[in-house]
Amino acid sequence: MITRKAFRKDVIITFFIAFTLIVYEVFLSRFFATIMDYNYVFLVVSLATLGIGIGGYFAYSQITKHRLLRNHHILGWYAVSIAAVVFTMYIITFVGIFFYAGVALIPFFLGGLVLAEFMQKHRDHIGLMYFSDLVGGGSGAVSSIFLMDSLNPLQTIGLISLIGFAVFFVCNVTMWNLRLKLFWGTTLVILIINFINPFYGFFPFKAFQTSPHNVFLDEKDARVIFTRWNAFSRTDVFDADDDDLLYITIDGGAVSPISKFNGELTQVDYLRNTTSYLAFQGRMKNRALIIGGGGGQEVLLAKMTGYKTIEAVDINEGSFLAVGAVSQFSNNVFKLPGVKPIVSDGRNYIRETNYKYDLIYLSLVKKNTENGFGLSLMENYIFTQEAIAEYMNKLEVGGSLGFLVHDEVELYKVVYAAKKYFKKQGVPEEDINKYLAVIGTYQHLGHVVTGLNGSVITRPLLIIGKRPFDYPEAVSLLASARQIQQIPIHIPYVNDRFMQINIMMKTVKVNLEANSDDMPFFYNKMVGISPKLIMLLAAVLLVALFMGRASKVSIGTFTYFSAIAIGFMMIEVTLMQKLVLPLGHPTLSFVLVLGVLLVSGGMGSYFSKYWFRPESNRYIPILFIGLLVLVINAALDWYNAQSLQMDVNQRVIVTALVLVPLGFFMGMPFPYGMSRVREKHVAASWGVNGILTVAGSLLATILSFTWGFSTAMNAGAAIYILLYIIQPKLNI
Template sequence: MLITFSSAFAFLVYEVFLSRFFSVILDYNFVFLTISLATLGIGLGGFLAYKSSGFVFRNRNEWLGLFAILLIISVLTIYVLPYQNIWFYSAVALLPFFAGGSLLAAIMQGQRENIRTIYFFDLAGAGIGAVFSIWLMDVLGPIEMVSLISAALVFISFVCSVKTAANPLKYIYITGLAILIFNLVQPFTNFLPFRAYQTSPANLFLGEKDTHIVYSDWNSFSRTDVYDAGDGQLLYITIDGGAVSPISKYTGDLQQVDYLRWTTSFLAFQDVTKERVLIIGAGGGQEVLTAKMAGFEQIEAVDINPGSFRAVEAMSSFSGNVFKQPGVREIVSDGRNYIRQTQNQYDLIYLSLVKKESENALGMTLTENYMFTVEAVGEYLKKLKPGGRLAFLLHNEMELAKVMTAVEKSLESEGVTNNRISDHIAVIGTFQHLGHEVWGMGGSVITRPLLIINKRPISLMLANRLKSETESIQQIPIHIPHVNDQYSSLSKLLADQKVNLAANSDDMPFFYNKTGKIPYSFIWIVVLTFLFVFVFARITKNGYGGTAYFSGIAIGFIIIETTLVQRLILPLGHPTLSFVLVLGILLIAGGIGSLLSGIWFNGQTKRFVPLLIITILAIGVNSGITWYNEQMFYLPLIYRIAVAAILLFPLGFFMGMPFPYGLTQVSERQTAVSWAINGLMTVAGSLLSVMISMTMGFTVAMMIGAAVYGLLYIVHPKLVYK
């Protein structure tokens, strides 16, 4: 029980760590990849446990030590080597999952008579690991957290085997433990360069010889670095090596940053009342300086990354600690979440290059962006004063097409007729930025467009001023009503981009999903996984009924789990918090359900009732989240977490029952095989979840996950496990 709990705890901590580690090295968020690697490791480990004829179980104490050593070795290998590729990182990261998966499968097979209790400790350990991983990362740092977990596993392994282990093995334990403890006191990261990060293509300062890091902060949200390029006027904040935000040199005299008047952004701050502005995406503080220069009295700067604020404060001798200036309020929050909670009304809400699309084709299509959805734009407009303005600085015409579509739908819902929408909108293109010509950069037709939406129609006088101001700073008036009305031509140009406009709602918030098509690699992986499991079942002589059952609960579980993670990002305000809360609640509740399932359901009935209960609860939870998202967003975060936990707990409780029940229906020899099939099919299920969400939305994905359990309930009497 101790080995099961500690292994599952480390398993989840390592999984959460990898999502943070990979997002620093690679060019997009790899939470999805880590889930796939974890479940693949479970599957392959189950096959090893099946073939080992009890070897892993008999040597479980030493195997726990191997798991611990592989954890730190995999991290160290990735850390010190120059950038390799996704396949190399996947192979190295898979090793601990393989060792941990085989250990857990072997214990379940060797302790089959106590399977419900063992499964309780497995899920409880994983759930508690998910909950504590974020706190440990913030307190210790990501690398140090893995070192602590490895040291704890080595210690448990040593204690469990101290009476039977030979002296040489004891010396190895003691030496390994001493090294890991020393690393906690003097981390190797203080002496060894992070070569994978320094040479990663995702690092925008790669190859800049005169550029060096002057500040770093690495927490559970991001790695924040400040680079000095040696120009004396600017420092550069990067988030995970990308998303660059400049810090201007500022000592309290706005004349020092007078060059900001010549940026496209400055136009957004003109010709509106100058009482209160909300800046979403505070970055390095240039927009705050722009707002001060424009004369705004109250400036609220919101950023989801606390590292940005800490970086600017750490560079206060250079930055003037701009976020601590009079009239400026810094707010650590997701911008969409904050706009829903605040009672303030604004003269201007400004979003500047909030998120950058990955250059990789898969890129941001696997993550959610709730900042630009139709519902988001509607909420921004509602928080404007009657004469207020909403403005977006975007990267290219693809983003412009999606945001303009959202704006048009939101204005229509506000009562603006279709033929008057163009009177509320102006679009300015960037010809040059801070003296550097950027027009056409990256092959864009429209580069860094500034989209301005006035709550009231733009008057002729205001249009003339905007056109004059645009030309005076050598930028390009693409559409300004009355004086340069090109709205029809602009709409036609954007329509020719063939952008997937459907993927821009809260139910399908895949802002960077350009085409709406599923990557062929996803389809091939799903097909190959199904074929592999079929062949695997034939080789191991596993019953087709049992194969179908464990495949079904794997697919249903992961579709529901990943969809819940995606759906709760918006009400909770942070993807990491959503990830940890959903995993923590579902796993801990599932462990309790496993423990009690033997009392409540003895497995003698033809139909396993919890399958039907899960179907009903999943549909109910989906409706509950919709209500929760619309009605409870104003609550403080702690209460939103509590409400989400109450919604999820009953579902997780019953979702913990089908797996241990199924293991009681197979032979002892087939226990590890069933574990392996369940793990392998989770890979296919996680891909199916993304594919369904990207094409049909989260609600449909949740319904399909529930339907899988419902189908299993219907066909269950006909399944032959052995």
């Protein structure tokens, strides 16, 4: 007989396990982004979260053998494992993705083990238990960003490990003998010390220093002189013993130089020899917008070419802080007269601003992470076909739009988007070439870079005019390019090679259409879907099938819990991506979607029993979910196509109001299913559901890369609608 006090204790423990697990998961995506290529972040976090499902299956196997899980001890080891696992990954040299996935899985396994046993133990109150689980997870999602920004990612891990252990200690200390009190009491003291004065501070971040994805790995003399690590990125400033330059890196990559500057523009006169300088030779020079402030070199270019007002936008506040931190070297160029630094997503800012510009310039805007979140798909909305149209609409009549990109593939994607824009404006295809100019980079700051990384066209500069180039402008641009020893690829009238660019665009083996708001995968240069994703999806499905067969759950039970797991994750993950554009920041989108869906889902879980009708085998909330998703998906597509102006608070409120009813109903199918399955299959059903959430996020990725976000969301809705139609039997 379970007492009310024991039940309340398990509810509280469930809340804190869910809370700490979500914070840990968000941390992992941020941690792995600093040491791995961004394409692998999603893969490794997905492998690690398999531990929740495996823990559920292990709990089932122990229960069927009539072995009681000693939850109070497992909870303690769970809390300790979070700090121990992260510390281990921090201090050892870079190993590889499977090592990190395997080690990071340990807390998920232990947490999933306890949660599954609780669900089994309190099956009669499954709605309240799941309510605690979802509200804890939602609270963790919201808190994770705040904690990592206020402390830093590693100190956040020390805090949640301490919180989890404190809950364990308080709930169980009265049951221990003296020896256990001394052992666990000493552990508590160690965790408190670790939070106050983190142990990692006494050791170098070896995994970061030895990662092959750290651009300064081979620069033995390079030293870090500034670090800012928050929920969005790790920003470092490296001194590589170059007299005139320091280097900002974002998560070890995406290098932006900081020029030595004492306030006299003649000191940085060498910037006139860069390809970017050509973009600033505009017809008018009143106002410039630089998207991707970086180390501030473009601000200096705008200053030396005579622009009166310069707005520098960067989504990463760390870049501005880095330049400010080395102000004795940089003279903090973002604080110069006429310069305004703005922390914002460039695309969102261009929607909100009422100004028009003579130049909008984007220089090598790239962040080699997965937006800081392991389940994110979105790369960048600032290069899409719709973005080009919005930039062009914010240009003065004689203004220009400039892009400095990494290679020819990126060039073709932007040219393709520009061509679509001009065609919509009624410009005949044979005249589009007069609006565009392309210059390739031969050398940069004295170093020959042509052919870098096997590129046919290295670091090309694309200039798009609001009106066509005239002949004198073309002649001047050609002369300027040759004077600074850069490579004219296409300049109207005087070096017209636009036909060759069109031919090359047709032969390149990349989906040029994957550069729209529905498929914003600008930096994805793969043909088709990564085999790693397919292999991981197959592995997850095989593990789930094995678990279902080994635990002897019915086909109906397996189908039901598989469907709600896959459908939930497909909708949740895709919503995170689609809402980045209207909300203006990936962090805000992540927090709002995960927080609102989980908390409102917890409320739905609590009230789920009131929607059950014994005379019907169909559970109506499942149908409501599918229909709501279809409506929300269509509404988001409509909103993104409009030019509605709402401040960020209004957008957050409207988004939350839209998500609350969806989350409310999405929280109902799981506790309903748990209340219907055989008691001995509760833990196994939890395990199947936990493992197949990974399959859902993988399917969302595959469908989004292939057909777009809208298709992925509609597919998630279709899963719920089909589940309502077939409504498999659960109690057999």
